[in-house]
Amino acid sequence: MARTIAARTISAKPSPTKALAVKTRQANMANTAPIGAGWRDLEPSLAEVGRKYPAFPPMVLLKTDVQRRGVAYTPEALAHVNPAKHMTTIRSNYYDSAGAQPVSLTLRDGTSLYLEGFLEDGHREPYVVDHDGRRAFLTDRGEALEEVEYWEKPAFYDKFTRSGKPMWQIVSARPQRYTIHPKQFCDFWKFKGQGCKFCAMDANFRKNRKEPLLSVDDVVETVAEALKEPGASQSLFFTGGSLLGGKDPFGRGQGDPLGAELELYLGLLKALGQFFGNGKFPSQLISTAFDERGLRRLWEETGLMSYTADLEVLDEKLFGWICPGKAKLIGYRGWKERLVAAADIFGRGNVNTGLVGGVELAKPKGFATEDEALEATLSEAASLIKHGVWVVSCVWRVLGGSVFFGQKTPSLDYYARLSLGLDGLRRAANIPADLDNYRRCGNHPDTDLARV
Amino acid sequence: MGVALSEEIVQALGDPQAVKVIGTVDESGAPRLAVKDSLRLNAEGLLEYDEIIETSETNKGLIRALWFGGSVTALILAANKRSYSINCRPLRTLIAGESYRARYRALRSSGLDTDLGAVWILEPLGFQETSLEKRRVEEEAKHPLLRHLDRLAVPPSRK
Helix, strand or coil: CCEECCCCCCCCCCCCCCCCCHHHHHHHHCCCCCCCHHHHHCCCCHHHHHHHCCCCCHHHHHHHHHHHHCEEECHHHHHCCCCCCECCEEECCCCEEECCCCCCEECCCCCEECCCCCCCCCCCCCEEEEECCCCEEEEECCEEEEEEEECECCHHHHCECCCCCEHHHCEEEECCEEEECCECCCHHHHCCCCCCCCCCHHHHHHHHCCCCECCHHHHHHHHHHHCCCCCCCCCEEEECCCCCCCCCCCCCCCCCCCHHHHHHHHHHHHHHHHHHCCCCCCEEEECCCCCHHHHHHHHHHCCCCEEECCCECCCHHHHHHHCHHHHHHCCHHHHHHHHHHHHHHHCCCCEEEEEEECHHHCCCCCCCCHHHHHHHHHHHHHHHHCCCCEEEEEECCCCCCCCCCCCCCCCHHHHHHHHHHHHHHHHHCCCCCHHHCCCCCCCCHHHHHHHC | CCCCCCHHHHHHHCCCCCEEEEEEECCCCCEEEEECCCCEECCCCCEEEEECCCCCHHHHHHHHHHHHCCCEEEEEECCCCCEEEEEEEEEEEECCCHHHHHHHHHHHHCCCCCCCCEEEEEEEEEEEECCHHHHHHHHHHHCCCCCCHHHCCCCCCCC
């Protein structure tokens, strides 16, 4: 469906978020191409990639490209945002906003364009959301491509806890998922050079002056309120920054450096278990990779049903470069071993690991070509899935405040091949995508493919 | 949007005694039929139904049609035994939001202990009556050569 909406002036671009690691950003920018009118000539277009992969659903391909390029909103699009109905506030690990623009968008098929306020990647023009008075549309160069809906906010978003906190800051919502970020800061950033290079959690925390830990009472009260709205959510997700115990968590003989993080989630899950008769409930924990003892406690003592510990990149050397803290604390192989242990405990299909898809091509140490990166990533994913650990990928959004700010993400063709590859591996292993599917997460083009 | 359905179809859609079926095709091209009692006409003249089972073949078939531009068929057998076939285009699916939640609440309050996979909105593109009597008359008028001779034969007259 192609309609043309008369070209409109794009509303003034918001100021880019200032990167804290200025020197690193400048060093990275030296390796990246500046944005310019010719970027479209340097890579295959949405239409070209769509023709190349006719079996790839056009809406999912569009979602992938939107997540890659970001969105801008015309004044008409923003004029139709209704803060009483639409979600315009968000507090997550990487992004905080109480502004006037939609947090994210949905396509006609229910696919989430999970944006979390991501506006532009700095190398390519973003898609533009416009409005014709009746509906909002995603457009590119004035051509309307698809209708979109602004995410609606749940009823609890307008309420406050007894302690005076806005509930939207305690539990964040996606169309069918509630997420609790109990720790808003990652302790790897306390140690020089140990934070993950794609991550903006540290910058976001400092910029927004958040409290590092949520109160369990606030979380329980908010979830109680959220559950009063029938049909609003099918899952509870828990994710946050790593909580490292001890003065030197990387040192030997210090006890379990993840003990405090484990206790944090055990406490939260047990407190929330009351709402589900203390039985199992659709839930996922995305945490630092716990050892077998910790994993077993999570399974046996709480209602948690699925588990993720993100490897972020499927290459040992790159893991060491991109996630130095994770590599130093547990190591790539140790991380994989813990994932395999989790699969044995939680059951096949209930454990996966997430990738920041495309970061494997980051300059200067990433793979030199997209073909190399794809082959290495899918080969490693295949080996993990043999042990019951499947792999999901999100589109790398190069965030302001991250060490990698200024980097350029790969082509849409790469993401299409990556999604097809991961989906193929999961299907061949006969593992359902329920845990992280289009509506329980909505951030993975590869699991969007699992709908059919 | 779409074609306006006939008054007979509109009445049948509103009749709980009518049987309503959605036909889709799976990835191999095999037809899949399923009774969908909740098929109804909405205020915009579009068809709607509640897909209870998220992983159903009907749901997958509809998604496939929405993604790749296909169509699906709704078949209605009214209480008076007249039947109608409606060719439809899946327009959108609701999996969240107030409209979805309203249907979820309605289902739950009807006493069913059920979940709701999605609410589908279908645009009618065309329709025809498929009742046997109507089709029989049409067939004989349009194809007079296609009938058995004994039906036309008359006894020879006695001299």
